[in-house]
Amino acid sequence: MRKLKYHVATTLDGFIARKDGSFDCFPTEGEHVADYLESLKSYDAVLMGRRTYEVGLRMDVTDPYPLLKSYVFSRTMKKSPNGRVGVVAENAMEVVRKLKEEEGADIYLCGGAELATELFKEGLIDEVILKVNPLLLGSGIPLLHDVGRHIDLELIGSQVYSSGVVLLSYRVKK
Amino acid sequence: MRKLKYHVATTLDGFIARKDGSFDCFPTEGEHVADYLESLKSYDAVLMGRRTYEVGLRMDVTDPYPLLKSYVFSRTMKKSPNGRVGVVAENAMEVVRKLKEEEGADIYLCGGAELATELFKEGLIDEVILKVNPLLLGSGIPLLHDVGRHIDLELIGSQVYSSGVVLLSYRVKK
Numbered sequence: 097m098r099k100l101k102y103h104v105a106t107t108l109d110g111f112i113a114r115k116d117g118s119f120d121c122f123p124t125e126g127e128h129v130a131d132y133l134e135s136l137k138s139y140d141a142v143l144m145g146r147r148t149y150e151v152g153l154r155m156d157v158t159d160p161y162p163l164l165k166s167y168v169f170s171r172t173m174k175k176s177p178n179g180r181v182g183v184v185a186e187n188a189m190e191v192v193r194k195l196k197e198e199e200g201a202d203i204y205l206c207g208g209a210e211l212a213t214e215l216f217k218e219g220l221i222d223e224v225i226l227k228v229n230p231l232l233l234g235s236g237i238p239l240l241h242d243v244g245r246h247i248d249l250e251l252i253g254s255q256v257y258s259s260g261v262v263l264l265s266y267r268v269k270k
Numbered sequence: 271m272r273k274l275k276y277h278v279a280t281t282l283d284g285f286i287a288r289k290d291g292s293f294d295c296f297p298t299e300g301e302h303v304a305d306y307l308e309s310l311k312s313y314d315a316v317l318m319g320r321r322t323y324e325v326g327l328r329m330d331v332t333d334p335y336p337l338l339k340s341y342v343f344s345r346t347m348k349k350s351p352n353g354r355v356g357v358v359a360e361n362a363m364e365v366v367r368k369l370k371e372e373e374g375a376d377i378y379l380c381g382g383a384e385l386a387t388e389l390f391k392e393g394l395i396d397e398v399i400l401k402v403n404p405l406l407l408g409s410g411i412p413l414l415h416d417v418g419r420h421i422d423l424e425l426i427g428s429q430v431y432s433s434g435v436v437l438l439s440y441r442v443k444k
Binding site for chain 1 (some may be wrong): 281282283284285295308365387398400402403405406407408409412413414415416417418420421423424425428430434436438440
């Protein structure tokens with residue numbers, strides 16, 4: 097079965113963006129960025145919440161991952177502004193379950209917190225890969241919301257970049 | 271001048287405890303614990319917020335760091351239950367500034383979020399040392415609250431333990 101990996105940049109205090117969804121406080125250059133772009137080749141599909149998708153839309157980016165099959169999860173978005181990007185409005189967890197059962201490479205969950213929380217609740221996330229940036233925000237959009245229980249992880253990889261970004265990879269214990 | 275170091279255990283998503291202040295989800299055995307106990311020798315004073323102190327009090331621990339000069343910061347606590355533990359009720363930031371100017375070893379800030387936030391606001395924290403535990407809580411007591419700006423850090427050390435705990439040390443950029 098294909099793995100679903102929640103792979104995001106965070107601050108040291110666990111925020112994936114400021115409250116308004118912006119994340120220009122994260123460095124966009126350096127070795128960790130090259131590694132991230134390389135890692136995208138290990139996926140063939142990407143899932144994102146509507147708010148995460150809209151961060152790109154505000155910059156007129158309607159297809160943020162042109163090399164991946166793309167799915168936006170939203171109960172309110174009626175129509176995708178780009179024919180290549182699908183909208184999942186109903187039975188979201190069932191859709192993800194089926195996607196995981198299909199043949200193919202791993203699936204990339206790029207954000208945000210609400211979608212990740214639902215997926216954690218259903219036990220559908222297999223790995224968490226965090227690019228921990230050397231800064232504290234104190235408030236913002238968290239990595240996830242309350243799942244109702246704690247989630248145990250197993251550290252399976254770590255890398256420290258000269259930029260101070262630390263890449264930490266975990267398997268979700270089930 | 272003595273450095274003030276915010277040195278705490280967190281979850282991967284940035285919580286230092288559950289909402290009720292408990293943190294028994296963090297492993298209390300392993301090499302990282304031995305290293306932590308060794309690191310306490312580099313301090314000669316410890317600062318903590320009232321809520322953090324009360325976590326120990328609930329287990330009848332009135333002097334959690336018997337080898338360090340201990341200060342509890344509280345606007346409501348009238349009297350310390352232990353003669354060795356001082357209560358700082360007023361001019362908290364001024365007290366910390368003076369402590370930092372005294373001769374001695376570095377100062378340990380062991381928690382919690384409210385005190386850390388005030389100290390970050392005043393630019394009084396010099397280093398952040400996190401023991402990142404391999405688990406997600408989704409909610410709880412955060413590392414800090416909103417400081418009103420973001421805080422840039424410089425990674426100055428990292429260590430990965432076989433338990434999956436990752437120790438990350440940062441200098442606060444000023």
